[in-house]
Amino acid sequence: MVVGGGFGGLSTALNLAKAAPALPVLLIEPQERFLFLPLLYELLSAELRRWEVAPRYRELLAGRGPVWLQDRVSSIDTNRQELITEAGRRLNYSQLVLATGGRPSTYGIPGVEEHCLGFRSLADVERLQQRVQQLKQRQHPLQRLVIVGAGASGVELACKLADLLEGAAVVELIEQGADLLPQARSFNRDQARAALLKRDIRLRTTTRVVAVQADGLTLQRDGEAAGREQLPCDGVIWTGGVVGCVPALTPALELDRRGRLLCETTLQVIGSEQLFALGDAAHSADAGGDEHPATAQVAYQQAACVAANVLHQRRGEELEPFIWKDLGEMLGLGIGQATLTGMGFTLAGPAAFQLRRLAYLARMPGLQHQLRVAGGWLADWL
Numbered sequence: 447m448v449v450g451g452g453f454g455g456l457s458t459a460l461n462l463a464k465a466a467p468a469l470p471v472l473l474i475e476p477q478e479r480f481l482f483l484p485l486l487y488e489l490l491s492a493e494l495r496r497w498e499v500a501p502r503y504r505e506l507l508a509g510r511g512p513v514w515l516q517d518r519v520s521s522i523d524t525n526r527q528e529l530i531t532e533a534g535r536r537l538n539y540s541q542l543v544l545a546t547g548g549r550p551s552t553y554g555i556p557g558v559e560e561h562c563l564g565f566r567s568l569a570d571v572e573r574l575q576q577r578v579q580q581l582k583q584r585q586h587p588l589q590r591l592v593i594v595g596a597g598a599s600g601v602e603l604a605c606k607l608a609d610l611l612e613g614a615a616v617v618e619l620i621e622q623g624a625d626l627l628p629q630a631r632s633f634n635r636d637q638a639r640a641a642l643l644k645r646d647i648r649l650r651t652t653t654r655v656v657a658v659q660a661d662g663l664t665l666q667r668d669g670e671a672a673g674r675e676q677l678p679c680d681g682v683i684w685t686g687g688v689v690g691c692v693p694a695l696t697p698a699l700e701l702d703r704r705g706r707l708l709c710e711t712t713l714q715v716i717g718s719e720q721l722f723a724l725g726d727a728a729h730s731a732d733a734g735g736d737e738h739p740a741t742a743q744v745a746y747q748q749a750a751c752v753a754a755n756v757l758h759q760r761r762g763e764e765l766e767p768f769i770w771k772d773l774g775e776m777l778g779l780g781i782g783q784a785t786l787t788g789m790g791f792t793l794a795g796p797a798a799f800q801l802r803r804l805a806y807l808a809r810m811p812g813l814q815h816q817l818r819v820a821g822g823w824l825a826d827w828l
């Protein structure tokens with residue numbers, strides 16, 4: 447049984463069905479559509495269409511083995527090997543794969559939940575598109591959109607929004623650390639800095655958000671005794687960090703400080719041999735103790751390992767450790783622009799944008815969907 451049909455869960459279910467066609471695989475996922483999160487920015491800017499970025503599970507899974515149950519798991523009893531869903535279903539499992547992903551962390555900062563926009567769902571994209579339209583129509587002087595967090599999501603979103611707004615509002619990025627993109631390769635960081643500069647996006651580093659109101663934020667600069675600053679704005683988008691989104695577990699299992707299940711190198715959850723976890727809901731590390739990043743790339747690779755280990759376990763064979771292969775990093779930097787570093791080369795600009803799209807095309811689930819998307823892109827170019 448696989449819980450969660452995002453990058454990790456959907457890939458695990460498909461890998462299992464391919465490797466062991468006779469094995470019944472149930473995928474439990476509440477949403478109607480799979481969401482290709484790295485391309486959400488292109489959906490916002492209408493460079494891509496909804497069906498390309500968010501294909502329906504019904505279509506993706508048709509004739510491919512896994513059975514999809516549209517429901518949400520609310521609790522899991524690992525002693526009884528039983529789970530309960532929101533619709534009240536009670537299901538027993540012999541092996542369970544948990545791939546429930548992450549959710550934004552508000553760090554308990556007042557006002558974040560009530561006043562900030564998120565950027566992880568189709569509904570978030572629609573809300574943001576409406577806000578952009580409002581700002582463009584109103585054309586008040588000094589309109590401002592603020593993005594909290596200058597990690598990959600914040601930077602990519604800032605560039606896309608600045609291009610979409612066409613000067614109708616100022617875009618500002620707030621980062622509590624000393625620099626943008628702390629985990630990025632230096633080439634990509636330099637490209638990102640240049641992209642922000644070109645779009646007049648103001649970046650405030652070493653600045654913490656201490657509260658959010660309907661019409662602004664309260665900021666505190668590190669090491670400044672001068673007190674707090676009030677920044678008026680017309681919208682705040684929160685990209686300030688992700689925590690694991692794990693259903694209630696009985697008995698409780700150990701979580702890390704970001705709410706993720708602690709895993710063995712085999713991706714079995716510590717304390718429950720029949721439970722595997724991957725992606726943003728799992729804390730896994732390499733042999734040297736370095737944590738794997740919470741990225742689609744990691745979740746995708748873990749899915750192959752989890753599927754193999756589920757089958758090894760059924761056959762009484764030794765399980766294999768997950769070894770992450772870092773394939774590099776790609777960032778979209780505004781409409782038609784991107785930067786990438788990996789596999790021994792670097793590239794930026796429109797060519798990088800096209801290469802990034804092709805790389806993601808290869809990662810889309812199912813040959814049929816890949817062909818449909820590729821066909822659509824070809825038709826756009828002709």
Ligand SMILES: Cc1cc2nc3c(=O)[nH]c(=O)nc-3n(C[C@H](O)[C@H](O)[C@H](O)COP(=O)(O)OP(=O)(O)OC[C@H]3O[C@@H](n4cnc5c(N)ncnc54)[C@H](O)[C@@H]3O)c2cc1C
Nearest residue numbers: 450452453454483484519546547725726740741742743745
């Ligand atoms: C805007 C954005 C852009 C990103 N860009 C990139 C990028 O360029 N490159 C990259 O490598 N990574 C990127 N990431 C990160 C990447 O998308 C995640 O690391 C990846 O999706 C994690 O996969 P996952 O399977 O763990 O979780 P998800 O893909 O988030 O899937 C989790 C699934 O579980 C379901 N679920 C949740 N709770 C339950 C429950 N209780 N019961 C049943 N189902 C449940 C959810 O509906 C969801 O479908 C981006 C993330 C965002 C938000």
